Amino acid sequence: MRSLNVSRLAPQQGFSLIELMMVVAILGIVTSIAVPAYQEYVQTGNATEATANLSNCRVQAEQFYQDNYSYVGFVCQPADAKFFDYVVENQTATTYTLKANGKASQGMQYFTFTINQDNAKSSMFSGVIGATCWLTSNNGIC
Numbered sequence: 001m002r003s004l005n006v007s008r009l010a011p012q013q014g015f016s017l018i019e020l021m022m023v024v025a026i027l028g029i030v031t032s033i034a035v036p037a038y039q040e041y042v043q044t045g046n047a048t049e050a051t052a053n054l055s056n057c058r059v060q061a062e063q064f065y066q067d068n069y070s071y072v073g074f075v076c077q078p079a080d081a082k083f084f085d086y087v088v089e090n091q092t093a094t095t096y097t098l099k100a101n102g103k104a105s106q107g108m109q110y111f112t113f114t115i116n117q118d119n120a121k122s123s124m125f126s127g128v129i130g131a132t133c134w135l136t137s138n139n140g141i142c
Contacts, residue, residue, distance in 0.1 A: 043108065043126060044137060046083040050100035050113040051134050053078040053086065057098050058115055061088075071096040071117065083108045090116075 057076035064074040070093040076086045084100040091097075097116045102108030112124040113134055125135035133142035 039107075040126070040138065043111070046106065046108055047102075047111055047113075047125065047136075049080070049082065050084045050102075050111065053081065053084070054098050054100055054113055054115050057086065058119070061096060061098070061117070069093075082106065084111070084113075 053076075056078065060076070061071060061074050065071055071088075071091055072093055074088060074091070074096065076088055076098050078086060083106045084102055087099050087101070089097040089099055095117050097114055100111075100113045102111035110124065110127045114122045120132070121134050122132065123130045123134045126138040128135060128138045128140050130140065130142060135142060
């Protein structure tokens with residue numbers, strides 16, 4: 001009898017190129033979904049600065065009016081303003097409009113919030129306009 005000399009090959013270890021490409025493709029798809037959702041989440045959190053500071057400035061404006069019988073001279077300068085610039089527009093003895101404009105350097109350039117002496121609110125949230133309220137998301141819901 002003749003003996004067959006069959007050499008045993010070591011089992012292959014590792015991944016094939018196809019398997020690695022599939023993993024890269026799946027990671028790309030997951031990333032393309034997750035990154036925009038995360039950015040929207042961060043912007044929503046940053047937008048709360050404007051509504052909180054405008055509410056505080058409105059109270060300060062009313063206190064200023066109580067002391068001076070006029071809104072002229074009132075300035076809205078929140079100490080913690082990081083994502084928005086604040087201005088007082090249409091300022092007269094009996095009227096004013098407080099406006100928070102998002103800073104482009106912080107990725108908030110498409111955000112604007114306003115409030116006036118009658119507590120009338122308007123906003124632009126990520127490019128979506130809310131005529132009579134402060135939007136809390138880009139789906140147009142107050």
